[in-house]
Amino acid sequence: MQKRTKIVAALLAVGILAVTAVALLAFIQPSAEDILTGALTTTQEITDGHAIVEFAGNMPDKDVSGTAEVWGKLNVGPNGEPALRVEVLSASQADMGGTVFVADGVQFWLWNPVKNTVLVGTFAELKEKMAERAADYDGAYDFDHDGQAADTDHPETAEEAVAKLTEYFTVEKVGTEDVAGTPANKLRLIPIAEKMPEQMRAAGGLFYAWFRAADNAPLALEYTGSALGGGKATAVQLDLNQGVADGQFSFIIPAGAEVINIADLEPPQAETLGEAEAAALGLLVPASLPEGASLLETVDMMGTAVQRYSLPDGQSFTIAQGAPNERFAPDGDSQTMTVRGISATLYSDEANARTLLTWTEGETQFWIGGDLTPDEALAIAESLK
Template identity: 25%
Template sequence: MKMRFKILFVLLLVSTVLFNSGCIGEDFTADQIAEKMQKKQAGIEDMSATVHMTMTNEAGTQEMEYETLQKMPDKTKSVVVYPEEMAGQVTVSDGEKMWIYYPDANKVTIMTMPEISDDFEVDYTSIIGDLLNETDASLVGTENVDGRDTFILMLVPKDEEDSLHASDMKVWVDDETWTPLKIEMGTEDTYQITVEYRNFEINTGISDDEFEFEIPEGAEVTEIDNFDDMLPVSMTIEEARNLSDYEITTPSYLPEGYELNNVMFSNTSISADIDESVTLMYSYDDNGIIITEIFYNGEIDQNSIMLESETVSVNGEEADLYSMYDNSLMLQWKHDNAMLTLSASLDRNEIIQIAESME
């Protein structure tokens, strides 16, 4: 799990840094790049693109594509093109509220956006400085991407153990807008992630009307007034069971020494199909067992994990057993209207035994 979060974090970091950077192909100090970045940021009023994401590993390939609009400082809109089961899903924010529309279920979730202090500032200089300190960047060529001339940058981590980077990165930077049109990262034997920004345009005068949302007729509406309501709340198992509309199960078997030390409960979700979730955290010394139960109000969405899995049996039902990047195992299975996930650094037989004791 740690590796997956690193991948997403670094991908966002590099996108932010390069989107606001103003030069490539020469050696610059962090201060010089920060100065170029700030000048470029001030000149960007809006942008639009078709974002195509591909993730490939030993388990196969997953793709996602969505149309996106952004208007500075805080207006955004995205419409999913595919995968088919998500096509037409719309997320819109005018800076004060966010609307998420699920066309298949005809449901809308409305969230009030959290207030951000006027004196809140992102320290771009330190972000760029850290990035440059941890990588060796080189210009490795040029290439035409989506009809645009680009410079190809290679970013190589100096120390893979300590760096935020999980792998080398290759970035194609448009020589007109100085923004990334393509990013590749991954390792040859584990995974490959590619993000492409197609039909990319900036400062086209996008209207504020694009960031207004009209609720479809007959749609079921859920309003979340406080963003903090989205966060799980720590409580006892008894309190969670009293609040829940579902049957929360717990293991009757645990390896010796493990005890329940935290329960996180939430009955608010931006997903139209999820009613509640509960996470049980057990610990012994520095070791932990994490069990998550997600309760659905309709068809259960089998979590798609881009890893090879072994099919095992949990009380006669099929379950998926995954070997994770940090040498732990993760077991996932369905029970009634819930999806259960169990993660721990234990052997497979013991993990299955814990799962089979859930009651």
């Protein structure tokens, strides 16, 4: 009897230890915020790096994919600008193959060997162009001399940077996956609608990011679920702080190449569609709109006709139509329903305040997405004519 009691006691002790170990293991698993903080800390310690990156992107008018080799070194330029070299090793688009981008911390060169053209410029000119481009979104931004928004609070620590990020994104840990044979933590970053620029809020989409489990170094980033496209970049090889020769960041313009200065370039703009152009595209417009909705513009974005509408309280939604592409469907649960006599797919958040409705009629796919309830999206779809 005494022996049996000891065995039972021993089994209970083992069971308690096992439960405690499992509880402790769950407790010490890094949270999404811990992983991001670790990633920023790792990034702050990087002096140079080398990577082989596989990339893929899909847009309404074309798909691209390929592999590139990248070398980089931080704090090379007079104001801390980086040095960078990117060589496209392979690409699905013939005119991308062999493309080389080099920056030495002061100026940069982008060479397309197929066209034998070299785009040249300085970091100062590039920042100016970026500021001009940013001003196209939600009005003008006040940029300082470093190309940053002047009213932006700059975080001093990794923890502050993560806290700032979570003001704009809901960050969730999805689990762990292998990236090119390397264990990695996977995070999902969902934009908080009211904090996003109107164009992104209307188009939808979210991000996934993978971080190497050993040191939280970023390995992959994906943007998906947008009505206008998506893409993913994956580092299948990543070497940090192993040293990179300065010669990697020099470039000699090939003989006979056409040289184009970035200061002379005009950024591509979405083409505003007039009534005639819209009619030629067979554009359908809604006869029924939510209360307070107002048409902002109708544009051609990479082959997709997009109607942007504003709503009260800074909200908005988009009606888009273009070539069918099911890869624009967001990650998550969906519902199947009938719209205009055709099978459609509906995605909505938990509060039913953000919705994406999509279906295909013949050779045209439609997307209705933004700050809408499912009923509002369905009513808009049924009223298109």
